[in-house]
Amino acid sequence: ADVKKIAVIAGDGIGPEVVAEAEKVLKRTEEVFGYRFETEHALFGGIAIDEKGTPLPEETLTVCKNADAVLLGAVGGPKWDNNSKELRPETGLLGIRKALGLFSNLRPAVVFDCLKDASTLKPEVLEGTDLMVVRELTGGIYFGEKFRRESAQGEEAVDTCAYNVAEVERIVRQAFEIAQGRRKKLASVDKANVLETSRLWREVVNRVAPDYPDVELEHVLVDNCAMQLLRRPASFDVIVTENMFGDILSDEAAMLTGSIGMLASASLGEGSFGLYEPVHGSAPDIAGQGLANPIATILSLALMFRTTFGYAEGADAIEEAVANVLNAGHRTSDIAVDKSKAISTTEMGDLIVAAI
Amino acid sequence: ADVKKIAVIAGDGIGPEVVAEAEKVLKRTEEVFGYRFETEHALFGGIAIDEKGTPLPEETLTVCKNADAVLLGAVGGPKWDNNSKELRPETGLLGIRKALGLFSNLRPAVVFDCLKDASTLKPEVLEGTDLMVVRELTGGIYFGEKFRRESAQGEEAVDTCAYNVAEVERIVRQAFEIAQGRRKKLASVDKANVLETSRLWREVVNRVAPDYPDVELEHVLVDNCAMQLLRRPASFDVIVTENMFGDILSDEAAMLTGSIGMLASASLGEGSFGLYEPVHGSAPDIAGQGLANPIATILSLALMFRTTFGYAEGADAIEEAVANVLNAGHRTSDIAVDKSKAISTTEMGDLIVAAI
Numbered sequence: 219a220d221v222k223k224i225a226v227i228a229g230d231g232i233g234p235e236v237v238a239e240a241e242k243v244l245k246r247t248e249e250v251f252g253y254r255f256e257t258e259h260a261l262f263g264g265i266a267i268d269e270k271g272t273p274l275p276e277e278t279l280t281v282c283k284n285a286d287a288v289l290l291g292a293v294g295g296p297k298w299d300n301n302s303k304e305l306r307p308e309t310g311l312l313g314i315r316k317a318l319g320l321f322s323n324l325r326p327a328v329v330f331d332c333l334k335d336a337s338t339l340k341p342e343v344l345e346g347t348d349l350m351v352v353r354e355l356t357g358g359i360y361f362g363e364k365f366r367r368e369s370a371q372g373e374e375a376v377d378t379c380a381y382n383v384a385e386v387e388r389i390v391r392q393a394f395e396i397a398q399g400r401r402k403k404l405a406s407v408d409k410a411n412v413l414e415t416s417r418l419w420r421e422v423v424n425r426v427a428p429d430y431p432d433v434e435l436e437h438v439l440v441d442n443c444a445m446q447l448l449r450r451p452a453s454f455d456v457i458v459t460e461n462m463f464g465d466i467l468s469d470e471a472a473m474l475t476g477s478i479g480m481l482a483s484a485s486l487g488e489g490s491f492g493l494y495e496p497v498h499g500s501a502p503d504i505a506g507q508g509l510a511n512p513i514a515t516i517l518s519l520a521l522m523f524r525t526t527f528g529y530a531e532g533a534d535a536i537e538e539a540v541a542n543v544l545n546a547g548h549r550t551s552d553i554a555v556d557k558s559k560a561i562s563t564t565e566m567g568d569l570i571v572a573a574i
Numbered sequence: 575a576d577v578k579k580i581a582v583i584a585g586d587g588i589g590p591e592v593v594a595e596a597e598k599v600l601k602r603t604e605e606v607f608g609y610r611f612e613t614e615h616a617l618f619g620g621i622a623i624d625e626k627g628t629p630l631p632e633e634t635l636t637v638c639k640n641a642d643a644v645l646l647g648a649v650g651g652p653k654w655d656n657n658s659k660e661l662r663p664e665t666g667l668l669g670i671r672k673a674l675g676l677f678s679n680l681r682p683a684v685v686f687d688c689l690k691d692a693s694t695l696k697p698e699v700l701e702g703t704d705l706m707v708v709r710e711l712t713g714g715i716y717f718g719e720k721f722r723r724e725s726a727q728g729e730e731a732v733d734t735c736a737y738n739v740a741e742v743e744r745i746v747r748q749a750f751e752i753a754q755g756r757r758k759k760l761a762s763v764d765k766a767n768v769l770e771t772s773r774l775w776r777e778v779v780n781r782v783a784p785d786y787p788d789v790e791l792e793h794v795l796v797d798n799c800a801m802q803l804l805r806r807p808a809s810f811d812v813i814v815t816e817n818m819f820g821d822i823l824s825d826e827a828a829m830l831t832g833s834i835g836m837l838a839s840a841s842l843g844e845g846s847f848g849l850y851e852p853v854h855g856s857a858p859d860i861a862g863q864g865l866a867n868p869i870a871t872i873l874s875l876a877l878m879f880r881t882t883f884g885y886a887e888g889a890d891a892i893e894e895a896v897a898n899v900l901n902a903g904h905r906t907s908d909i910a911v912d913k914s915k916a917i918s919t920t921e922m923g924d925l926i927v928a929a930i
């Protein structure tokens with residue numbers, strides 16, 4: 219097989235621990251399936267601020283750009299929370315998305331059978347929930363002009379939210395295509411009764427919709443969507459929305475599955491390149507203690523296999539191994555009912571490796 | 575007693591039905607407590623578009639400005655959804671908020687005992703949930719400059735989100751004061767890791783916080799708040815946030831109580847003037863059939879009594895009457911377990927009137 223290059227960014231908090239387990243899984247798939255990977259580690263986030271004076275060093279970007287895909291652990295932590303904007307991990311995150319052209323963030327929210335009791339929702343409401351939030355990732359109010367100015371009523375802060383037709387169209391078409399490969403339902407979320415960007419968004423959605431006649435489309439206002447996710451989560455298939463709304467709704471959707479420690483995500487651009495990371499954060503409170511659950515990161519690797527490399531066999535094998543280990547009753551402490559029986563981060567990784 | 579003037583805006587859909595019941599309750603409190611009210615009806619929303627060619631006629635504003643408080647049913651419906659912006663009910667809603675200076679929207683989310691099974695959340699998670707979202711209502715991206723322009727990538731839409739210190743300070747101080755009258759906990763929600771307006775917001779919160787040393791303050795990022803509301807709703811007391819975030823989070827909070835048909839809201843400005851309305855919408859699908867639940871509107875009246883008029887006795891009496899009627903097992907169809915035993919809008923209103 220040809221060599222696939224993976225940039226590995228461990229990051230902060232539990233990032234290094236969970237990424238280490240995913241790397242073991244990576245090795246195992248080389249043995250079993252004959253894949254060949256070349257990994258290159260790079261500094262990013264808080265650790266890059268500490269060691270290089272910037273959350274996103276130029277060499278990290280180069281490593282990513284030379285790779286076929288990026289595996290990211292997690293970034294951030296209280297240590298850097300009060301830094302000035304340029305010296306914050308989040309700024310690196312926004313920077314890497316923009317620099318790599320990752321305009322699309324796929325956030326699947328599924329319920330793991332063994333975790334359905336972990337949700338705060340009633341099991342009968344959750345039953346069958348399997349949705350995907352497609353979040354626009356390089357536009358909107360995140361990247362618009364921001365400034366302060368003097369006003370008659372004291373200092374004033376301004377953020378600008380802008381979207382052009384091309385930006386909306388590429389993410390919306392991608393969402394329609396993803397829906398075609400799933401249950402063929404797309405909910406486009408906006409606030410078209412108030413925002414001009416939402417009105418443009420809706421116009422574009424309606425214009426391209428006829429190209430996907432097999433997909434059932436609904437427009438949902440963002441406030442209503444926040445409610446409907448709670449009321450009828452299983453009725454959603456694909457949800458497409460702009461950056462800020464996607465940030466909020468994808469976290470709500472992830473939390474309602476009760477499986478947030480297990481969810482993978484992909485950030486994609488044009489072509490097959492992608493950045494893959496667990497949905498959970500850097501959890502500084504449990505870092506370095508072997509308590510972290512590596513499953514979301516391992517499943518992010520499976521998502522990379524399937525989406526960037528087209529390695530369906532390897533992806534299936536990883537996902538099945540995870541399912542088998544869970545079905546055998548093994549749990550890290552975050553998902554263990556009986557915490558005294560919880561296994562460590564490395565034990566979980568080893569079991570999954572052995573199951574492949 | 576001196577005469578209190580109430581502008582009554584029935585609006586669209588089920589608005590007229592639920593408002594009619596609240597007016598019966600109003601009359602009843604005149605008899606029982608000797609209050610004196612003068613009501614004046616005014617057109618607003620879809621019906622105003624149909625009859626006057628604008629969602630917010632000048633005379634409606636005049637009626638509101640001459641009143642001590644406004645009681646609003648609900649506005650909007652599919653009939654007007656495809657109208658141009660100036661001819662949409664929502665535009666009237668934004669207009670009336672701005673014209674009356676209603677910068678603060680109070681959205682209490684409480685769980686009614688008899689409705690706790692109606693929530694999709696597990697009862698043990700919901701237990702004790704009693705929170706208040708304080709939403710800034712006349713600033714931010716709702717009211718910022720909006721326009722279209724040509725860009726190299728096709729037409730572009732722009733929304734502007736602006737907040738000045740004075741705007742943030744008045745709502746934040748109000749939220750601190752409300753928290754002082756409750757469980758003394760305030761969660762300020764922003765996206766300070768990305769938005770300049772949020773950074774200003776957080777600066778103002780931190781600057782005024784020392785004036786309320788008895789209130790425990792936490793800063794919560796909006797995406798995290800969307801999750802925490804699901805995970806630990808009972809841990810929140812008062813949540814204060816900007817307009818757009820408040821729109822989303824207050825609806826999420828309302829839905830998770832399972833009691834959305836029962837929730838009241840107040841929109842306040844400087845002084846005691848306020849606009850009171852149920853949280854639910856105009857529900858055009860059930861309009862005119864006597865199916866609507868008038869309780870949220872009747873409780874909005876109680877909120878008006880307490881907040882604008884200082885009529886605590888009357889407010890208590892209304893709230894107790896509602897509780898008694900519910901405890902006696904009476905239900906409109908939206909909250910009835912056995913729909914065949916459901917009572918009508920007017921029956922519910924009559925029972926509450928009789929219980930005062």
Ligand SMILES: CC(C)[C@H](C(=O)O)[C@@H](O)C(=O)O
Pocket residue numbers: 308311312465767768797
């Ligand atoms: C850390 C923050 C900038 C980021 C975002 O809001 O995009 C995070 O919440 C996410 O969803 O990846």
Ligand SMILES: CC(C)[C@H](C(=O)O)[C@@H](O)C(=O)O
Pocket residue numbers: 411412441664667668821
């Ligand atoms: C109808 C709409 C403009 C309005 C808003 O977003 O403010 C509504 O959702 C609300 O919350 O009162």
